[in-house]
Amino acid sequence: MNHAQLTALGRALRLLGEHGESLSTATPDAKLHEAKADLKRALDLLDETVTTAAPTTRCAEHPNGPVDEDAPDLCLLCETRRRAARRAEVNSTYGSPRPPGPAAPAPSRYGVRADRPQPQQRWLPEAWNGQAWQLCGTPRRDRHEAELYLTAQRRGPRPASAYRLVHEFTDYEVLRVWGEPVRIDIEPMGNL
Numbered sequence: 001m002n003h004a005q006l007t008a009l010g011r012a013l014r015l016l017g018e019h020g021e022s023l024s025t026a027t028p029d030a031k032l033h034e035a036k037a038d039l040k041r042a043l044d045l046l047d048e049t050v051t052t053a054a055p056t057t058r059c060a061e062h063p064n065g066p067v068d069e070d071a072p073d074l075c076l077l078c079e080t081r082r083r084a085a086r087r088a089e090v091n092s093t094y095g096s097p098r099p100p101g102p103a104a105p106a107p108s109r110y111g112v113r114a115d116r117p118q119p120q121q122r123w124l125p126e127a128w129n130g131q132a133w134q135l136c137g138t139p140r141r142d143r144h145e146a147e148l149y150l151t152a153q154r155r156g157p158r159p160a161s162a163y164r165l166v167h168e169f170t171d172y173e174v175l176r177v178w179g180e181p182v183r184i185d186i187e188p189m190g191n192l
Contacts, residue, residue, distance in 0.1 A: 005049045012042035122168045123175075125150050127160035130184035136160070139168070147176075154178060 001009075019035040055063035059075035071079035123146035127136035136153060140146035143165075150163045162179030 001049045005045070009042070009045045009049060012038065012045055016042055120169075124166040124168055125153070126164050126166055127153070128162035128164075128179070128181040129160065130182075131186070133164065133181070136163070143167075143175075150178065 015038050016035070019031075019038060022031075023035075053064055056067050057063060057065055057071075057074040059065060059073045059078055062075050062077050066076040067074050068076035068079045071082075073079075120141075122139040122141060123143050124135060124139045125137040125146050126133040137146075137149050140149065146165055150165060153159060154163060160179070162177065162181040164177040165175045167173045167175050
């Protein structure tokens with residue numbers, strides 16, 4: 001509902017309230033016809049402003065959900081959830097209570113050695129961007145493929161000033177460097 005519809009509907013309903021206050025046994029028929037016309041106008045405004053279907057349930061979570069006549073809020077979805085909870089409570093599927101005695105030690109947040117994945121060997125192609133080394137391609141599992149990729153980058157249309165291949169296993173080791181990495185000051189006047 002936009003602001004114009006809201007103000008028009010509010011005005012129409014206030015006018016109906018005034019008609020209701022002035023109603024008595026001596027009210028002439030002309031006044032009743034005027035109230036009837038105002039009531040029709042208010043209903044037309046309501047028809048224009050309401051865009052969704054009328055709620056089928058009294059459930060705030062599923063107002064247009066499927067209906068269950070036996071549910072207090074008429075919502076089949078919520079009633080199904082409530083029935084499952086009652087059934088679990090009756091069948092005592094919540095589990096047995098905690099056994100008395102000392103509690104088992106809590107597992108380490110870092111896990112045990114067998115749980116950790118094995119280190120994987122990769123070759124990382126990096127390019128010098130004038131300030132630092134940055135990854136310039138997807139890490140490769142094959143060293144020869146990574147070297148071919150860097151060779152293609154050096155021969156490309158916009159090569160970097162330097163490239164290097166870094167071996168990643170459990171640590172990083174620089175294997176080979178192509179070119180000379182020269183630090184470039186990003187300030188135009190040399191930071192003066």
